[in-house]
Amino acid sequence: MTQYETEGVRESLDVISVGFGPAGIALACALEDDAEDNGRKPFQRVRFFEKGRDSTWHGAFLLAGTDINHHVFRDLVTPRNPRSRFSFAMYLKEMGRLYKFGLLGRPASRVEWSDYIAWVAAQLQDYVAYDEGVLDVLPVAEKGILKGVDVVTAKGTYRTKRLVLSHGSLPRIPNAFSPHLGGRVFHTSQYLKNIHLGGGPIAQRWLVLGSGQSAGEAVTHLLGAAPTTQVHSVHRGVGFKVGQLGQFPNMAFLPEHVDYFHDLEPGRRNRVFEEIRSTNYAGIDVDESQSLYSFMYEGEVTGHRRLNLHAWSEVTSVEKVGDAYSVVLRDSNTGVETVLYVDGIVLGTGYEQLAVPPLLTLLQPWLVRDEDGTLAVDRHYRVALQHSEGVQILANGTSEKTHGISDAQSFSMVALRAQHLTDALLATQPRQRAPVVTMPSYTRPARVEARP
Ligand SMILES: Cc1cc2nc3c(=O)[nH]c(=O)nc-3n(C[C@H](O)[C@H](O)[C@H](O)COP(=O)(O)OP(=O)(O)OC[C@H]3O[C@@H](n4cnc5c(N)ncnc54)[C@H](O)[C@@H]3O)c2cc1C
Structure with a gap:
């Protein structure tokens, strides 16, 4: 095994998290609650490296008029500890909107949810280094035994024995589009940054690829951006489908389902995942389906077709032609080609989520894989390591393949998972409990039975 020695380690830290989005912030809340409960911080040197300048929630796709799709009880803390001061209810109370929110009769808007997350993040400033993305993670090994990791950012290198992966999932970019990325070809994660490129009026002819919520919202937004925009909505399958909204498929988001899912063999997990996939992916809301279909229908009535649906379509080539793009679609059933x-x-x-997160590439000799090639991650989110001593790597929202659909791209497990992670971190460091000195009204709930 190779031995690595990194030049110029700037600082040793007790815990490092990559990312300070909802999952990272929820972990910081759990650590802070623990500190308040016990009168001292469980770890002195904890840092969450966040590549963004702040904690705006998916800011480049924060569209007006969109709602969250989970219950507000599934915030950053409530399922773990309904008394935590970081709850959505506490946020509303402090903003003076607790009663008014109750009259809304609809879920919280994404804009409000982002504001809630920023409100929590602002109270945890000591934990985070913004504008400091993690570029790489290097092994620190002696005689082939992994002893720690060096976390490399643009500003320095930091050594730790406890690494938490809270960096979310990767935007999926189909191969045909990769060479053209940038400018006017972009993923929805870059939408508001790129849509008004150059600052002039919005471009007229658009192609939106995809059948999920983000694709539906982008189509709606583009059609509303100017009275003359035209959108080609391209789908591999039949078109926009309504997501599974029934209670029964959504029981997959209950905590006990994570236990059930995690206990399955990898092959079975994949089958179960596919069965419930449409609860969270590749589906849109009923009202959005209604409104998009109506828009398309009105185009037929008036002859002014601005929304064109291309079902069963595979993109076979993309070429830049001057300032525009020609895209060839092939109908996957008939083979008929269309050029847009x-x-x-x-x-x-x-x-x-890839089988191994790209940041762990250099740690591969020490990573244990499941039989389907994905990282082995135990129920308490600990990545299984071999030939290592005292090193802990934790998956915080990056273990969809082992923990199921509620564990990534969803708020469902964010708070409870933070308790598992806190317990797993604490288990590496037996500590002297200091007397409780803070907040007499604060009582700690029973722990999730997670302490490994
Ligand atoms: C538009 C949109 C709407 C959504 N709506 C809902 C909803 O209503 N309900 C729901 O349950 N889920 C929703 N989701 C899913 C949502 O992503 C998750 O619920 C939640 O944001 C996951 O939090 P996370 O912290 O795991 O990941 P993310 O939110 O992706 O946060 C990851 C953080 O890590 C940072 N990061 C990434 N790489 C690095 C690096 N190398 N170095 C440093 N920092 C890094 C990112 O900048 C980001 O701040 C939505 C997703 C999108 C895209």
Whole structure:
């Protein structure tokens, strides 16, 4: 095994998290609650490296008029500890909107949810280094035994024995579009940054690829951006489908389902995942389906067709032609080809998790894999390591393949998972409990039975 020695380690830290989005913030809340409960911080030197400048929630796709799709009780803390001061209820109370929110009769908007997350993050400033993305993770090994990791950012290198992966999922970019990425070809994760490129009027002819919520929202937004925009909505399958909204498939988001899912063999997990996939992916809301279909229908009535649906379509080539793009679609059933000329392309193709997160590439000799090649991650989110001593790597929202659909791209497990992670971290460091000195009204709930 190779031995690595990194030049210029700037600092040793007790815990490092990559990412300070909802999953990272929820972990910081759990650590802070623990500190308040016990009168001292469980770890002195904890840092969450966040590549963004702040904690705006998916800011480049924060569209007006969109709602969250989970219950507000599934916030950053409530399922773990309904008394935590970081709850959505506490946020509303502090903003003076607790009663008014109750009259809304609809879920919280994404704008409000992002504001809630930023409100929590602002109270945890000591934990985070913004604008400091993690570029790489290097092994620190002696005689082949992994003893720690060096976390490399643009500003320095930091050594730790406890690494938490809270960096979310990766935008999925189909191969045909990769060479053209940038400018007017972009994923929805870059939408608001790129849509008004150059600052002039919005481009007229768009292609939106995908059938999920983000693709639907991008189509709606583009059609509303100017009275003359045209959108080609391209789908591999039949078109926009309504997501599974029934209670029964959504029981997959209950905590006990994570136990059930995690206990399965990898092959079975994949089968179960596919069965419930449409609860969270590749589906849109009923009202959005209604409104998009109506828009298309009205185009037929008036002859002014601005929304064109291309079902059963595979993209076979993309070429830049002057300032525009020619895109060839092939009907996957008939083989008939259609050529579209557009000014911009939006990839509403969702997010994915790779078998091994790219940041762990250099740690591969020490990573244990499941039989299907994915990282072995135990129920308490600990990545299984071999030939290592005292090193802990934790998956925080990056273990969809082992923990199921509620564990990534969803708020469902964010709070409870933070308790598992806190317990797993604490288990590596027996500590002297200091007397409780804070907040007499604060009582700690029973722990999730997670302490490994
Ligand atoms: C538009 C949109 C709407 C959604 N709506 C809902 C909803 O209503 N309900 C729901 O349950 N789920 C929703 N989701 C899913 C949502 O992504 C998750 O619920 C939640 O954001 C996951 O939090 P996370 O922290 O795991 O990941 P993310 O939110 O992706 O946060 C990851 C953080 O890590 C940072 N990061 C990434 N790489 C690095 C690096 N190398 N170095 C440093 N920092 C890094 C990122 O900048 C980001 O801040 C939505 C997703 C999108 C895209």
